[in-house]
Amino acid sequence: MALKDLTRDAVIAAINEFDSVGREQFLAKYGFAESRRLFVQYEGKSYDSKALAGAAHAFLSGQSSLKASEFSGGWRHAAGVLQHLGFDVVDRVPALTVHDLVRAIDRLRPATVASGPMLKQAVVLLWAIGLARRGADRVLTWERTHAELTPLLTAHHRSGERPEGRPDYPVAALYRAGLWTLDTSTSVPAAHGDARLRRWFDEHQPEGGLPEPVYELLRSSGVARVQVVSAIVDKFFGDFDYAAVTKAVGLEGDSVVDDDLMLPDEDAGIDDPKRDYQDLIAVVTNREPSTRGKRRPVVGNDPIRLAAARRAVLLRSEGFCENPACGKPAPDYTERGHPVLEVDHVSDIATGGRDHPVQMVALCPDCHAVKTRGRSRHQLRERLLVAARERHEAWAGTAALNGG
Ligand SMILES: [Zn+2]
Numbered sequence: 001m002a003l004k005d006l007t008r009d010a011v012i013a014a015i016n017e018f019d020s021v022g023r024e025q026f027l028a029k030y031g032f033a034e035s036r037r038l039f040v041q042y043e044g045k046s047y048d049s050k051a052l053a054g055a056a057h058a059f060l061s062g063q064s065s066l067k068a069s070e071f072s073g074g075w076r077h078a079a080g081v082l083q084h085l086g087f088d089v090v091d092r093v094p095a096l097t098v099h100d101l102v103r104a105i106d107r108l109r110p111a112t113v114a115s116g117p118m119l120k121q122a123v124v125l126l127w128a129i130g131l132a133r134r135g136a137d138r139v140l141t142w143e144r145t146h147a148e149l150t151p152l153l154t155a156h157h158r159s160g161e162r163p164e165g166r167p168d169y170p171v172a173a174l175y176r177a178g179l180w181t182l183d184t185s186t187s188v189p190a191a192h193g194d195a196r197l198r199r200w201f202d203e204h205q206p207e208g209g210l211p212e213p214v215y216e217l218l219r220s221s222g223v224a225r226v227q228v229v230s231a232i233v234d235k236f237f238g239d240f241d242y243a244a245v246t247k248a249v250g251l252e253g254d255s256v257v258d259d260d261l262m263l264p265d266e267d268a269g270i271d272d273p274k275r276d277y278q279d280l281i282a283v284v285t286n287r288e289p290s291t292r293g294k295r296r297p298v299v300g301n302d303p304i305r306l307a308a309a310r311r312a313v314l315l316r317s318e319g320f321c322e323n324p325a326c327g328k329p330a331p332d333y334t335e336r337g338h339p340v341l342e343v344d345h346v347s348d349i350a351t352g353g354r355d356h357p358v359q360m361v362a363l364c365p366d367c368h369a370v371k372t373r374g375r376s377r378h379q380l381r382e383r384l385l386v387a388a389r390e391r392h393e394a395w396a397g398t399a400a401l402n403g404g
Helices: 008-021 023-030 049-059 078-084 098-106 120-134 142-155 168-176 194-204 212-220 222-236 243-248 273-291 303-317 365-373 377-396 399-403
Strands: 038-042 045-048 088-091 342-345 360-363
Touching: 008 023, 008 038, 008 045, 008 049, 023 049, 038 049, 038 078, 045 049, 049 078, 078 088, 098 212, 098 222, 120 142, 120 168, 120 212, 120 222, 120 243, 142 168, 142 194, 142 243, 168 194, 212 222, 222 273, 222 303, 243 303, 273 303, 273 377, 303 342, 303 360, 303 377, 342 365, 360 365, 360 377, 365 377
Parallel strands: none
Antiparallel strands: 038 045, 038 088, 342 360
8 A cells, every 4th residue: 555556536535525424524533643734726616635645545446544654744745746747735834924024134143253143144134125115126136136235335334344235145044044035046155255155156047036925925914014124123133233234225204113004905905903003012112211211321212113113103093083073084094095194202302202102193184283382281181192092002902011
């Protein structure tokens, strides 16, 4: 008995049984777990490939089914045999999550100089995220990659970084970490052997860019973008002022997190604004100590955190003034679909207020004017502090424990 004896008819008989008893019972009967990646596509339906192969064996004359432990489901075994019999076998690569990407960034091992990690890989990643944000081509020629990265790497580095201004080093390192694709059939030489690596890129002129799932995630989601940029800054920059780099690559201010997701758009998938809110709060909370001077001398002006906090408050407003005595809809929306509301720090940061959505509100222009200049501004401020906290707690769920 062996997989190679399988016939197309036997597999179709197994498919028929799968259809008639249902997936759950079929898997239970033959003792297989659900496939995680490899599925047979047949007449518009999909079937767990390994279970199908094992069960099909029972439809060969004089044979019984194969057990899950008796063979492998991979391409070189069950999936390959099914494909050879003319079935479509698809690999459902699991969707990339922002947490996967943050973990991949955290696993990078940049070389260090006296003041901290070398910035090259961070600069390359931030540049590519800027491209994704603008919806530019994912894959670029080496000539263009080289031409765009050389001045960036020359301008933004720690003192003592070598070799200076050369994109081949960080690109090769990111390629090895699975965070870059290079269109090449020969292997990229190790980053040691300085001249050799440069020569390899010169000779092969590989096209390259972020891997497609990474690019798609960073193109389509401002919330993912701000989480990933924050992770890169955490990992590489420390006390080093990153804002010049993010500005140079088009990720300055709100653009790091800004996108069209506030518009109802099923493809963009704003199905869960509270989860987006919580992800943004996680960025704000993670970055808050560093900008309150505990980790870093820069106080109160971390562009990543500011952008994440503002975006969170606008999301939470759902397009209505957050003054509970008002609640009017925003008078208009911006071109990108954001409500025209003022995001206000209820307590002045200079006098100890927190730069965090728990003390921020979205106000209509009238309420903002009253809060700024009205006689009743002091009473209003007290009411807004309560409202901000209540709104935050309603949206942040368990994140409120950390954020409040
Ligand atoms: Zn209002």
